[in-house]
Amino acid sequence: MSTRHLINLDFAASTPLRPEAIAAQARYDQADYAGANPHALHSLGRAAARKLERSKRELATCFGARVQARELIFTSGGTEANSLAIFGLARAIRERNAVRNHVVISALEHDSVLHCVPLLKELGFEVSMLSAGRDGRVSADMLTRLANQRLALVACMYANNETGIVQPIAELARIAHESGALMFCDAIQGWLHHPFDVFELGVDALSVAGHKIGGPVASGALYLKAKTPLKPLLARGSQEAGLRSGTQDVRTITAFCAAACSVHHSLSQDYSRLLKISDWLYDELMLIPGIDATVPNIAHMDRVPGIVSVTVEQALSEDLILQLDEAGFAVSAGSACTATSSETSHVLRAMQVPKHLSEGVLRISFDDRVSMQDLQVFVRTLQDIVSR
Template sequence: MERIYLDHNATTPLDPGVLEAMLPFLRDFHGNASSFHAAGRAARAAVEQARERVAGLLGAQPREIVFTSGGTEADNHALRGVVELARGRSAEAPHIVTSSIEHPAVLNTVQHLEKQGCRATYLPVDAFARVDPQSVREALTDAAVLVSVMLANNEVGSLQPLAEICGICRQRGVPIHTDAVQAAGRVPIDVGALGVDLLSISSHKIYGPKGVGALYIRRGTRVAPLIHGGHQESRRRGGTENVAGIVGLGRAAQLAGERLARAAEAEARLRDRLEQGLRAAVPHMRVHGHPTERLPNTLTAGFRFVEGEALLLNLDLEGVAVSTGSACSSGDLEPSHVLIAMGVPVEEAHGTLRFSLGKDNTVEEIDRAIAAVARVVEKVRAMSPMYHDFEKRRREGASSRA
């Protein structure tokens, strides 16, 4: 059975071109990028080339890029690093403004900072998972030290009106961070045009290796290091560089930039085919996320009367990999905080699947996935007391009207 992978927002496969770029640094060049001899200089040159490539994807200067162990560390670095330097600047507790639909890498970091005496505001979102820029303006207090609003949501793909939010932060002189882990490589990013001060990306969402990412820090933005150690990364992140990983991220960023327009268009076409096919084949389905201001590869849909986990497991048996709208992978079955923040009823949030497409998906795979979802939803609904009850009431309603 040919398996169909529709879970690219969870992670992407390693691009063969990325692997090729990394291999010499795993096999032949073992130098420490801080060493002065030839082996060290080769590693340093590769790290700096990767820095230029990552900066190129974001419209940044190479010296504004700090390599990290991934998106989670980049988010932690931005939030904790800004707050650390802001402490004690005013008599009031440092105030952080964020959205209620952030990834746990941001939400749990903000909660950690609250335990350490910070104040936080979690902005609501509308039914499309979008933050109203006015709510940012209203939330900002004199003690505000940082705003963090993600560029694209990982669960429903909605894009935020970030340039507008950045404009408000700039007027008020408050630095702004964005988690662009899902947006990078999928929508064009220009840190200058956006006006963002800090921006996180992760390699494994753009066909690079896992365990490496980067934080863009606009020149002049004050951020304390998160990891103390040697003088690496211009003293902004201690620890011997993960040279092969960084090289992989650099090549992935370069390829993502080259492919972006074409891949986004092709993925959007397939995603729309999937959406239309599912609408036609599966009754009682609702799409979540913004209809147009959305990542081109993401489709999140709620299927009434069924549990997403049952759908996911049955689809896996059919060879189709997707995600659910609950955090079951982390061991709890809480409905997604994103869907709840959007006002989706709890039962419906439980029956949600996320399909996230990638550059190698084909029309044939999408058509097979539509057929598989239709089969699986019908099978799982056939076992659902909620669905039988609904159908019974519908039939009774129809006969009493007849």
């Protein structure tokens, strides 16, 4: 087995556990209630339940001052939160009004959202895709044209996981609500990386995942605005206000919330610093002949810092990734959920990126734990590889 040191520049796929999350897990393991079911009547169960509710109250502060703990549903991760929102909201609003059977989904969405489309159609919903421009943003004008009394749900991510481009969520939510529809936002890539207040976005539901912010894998949550209708995916149980059945994993949830609170505490400072580093990295990479930003005029785009996407002319992403791996750097071309596919990313196709450019896309992603020295070495390494 290789013991060589590899520098992780693929944080948009998943992140290492933060010290706060590790410490929270260790404290849980030492607690008397460790392993107790939070729905048991005995004192250990009640102690676990109190810890669970305290974690939820702390997590609510990471969504905005006006978000209440009762508006959060713990899930096993982002994929479950996305499915719960899409199927739960669409079915609930159609149940109230059978005419509303039209769902609009952004063409830029993560596969965990796009893979809901076939089943939505099987359930009798009409589905339209919201197109995107070369700038990586979806078209609000197109949603205006699609919005009518049949519209049930609009789904659009807060920030794209391949380009980092932030979408016009507040505008889309306004258009959806004007037609009587609900608005769902997959914020898994943007939450606690790009400052926003959920209440001000105006969405009805919003998903997040722990492993994108230094929390454990298999942790996530769905924000569901008070009084928003939702049909559960699982056979109804008492957990999570009857909306998500199954015994909660208090240990994982505790670590998830600890990581979130840690990141939220320093978000303003880290955002500004990481944006400057991202700008520097774009500038340095685009000095290399044949390399350009995947999104034109990237410096003027609202985006998540720590995601840098570039195209390398006359190169294949797979070849570049393997050469960089051999040189000690872990990067990707885009979503880890499609990393083994040789097809061009659906995000790049939706953005109409020319094929000769999309074949050589690299995504470099990081957070506050990656050093400038590592990034400087990465730039020199990529320059050497490209110039061969």
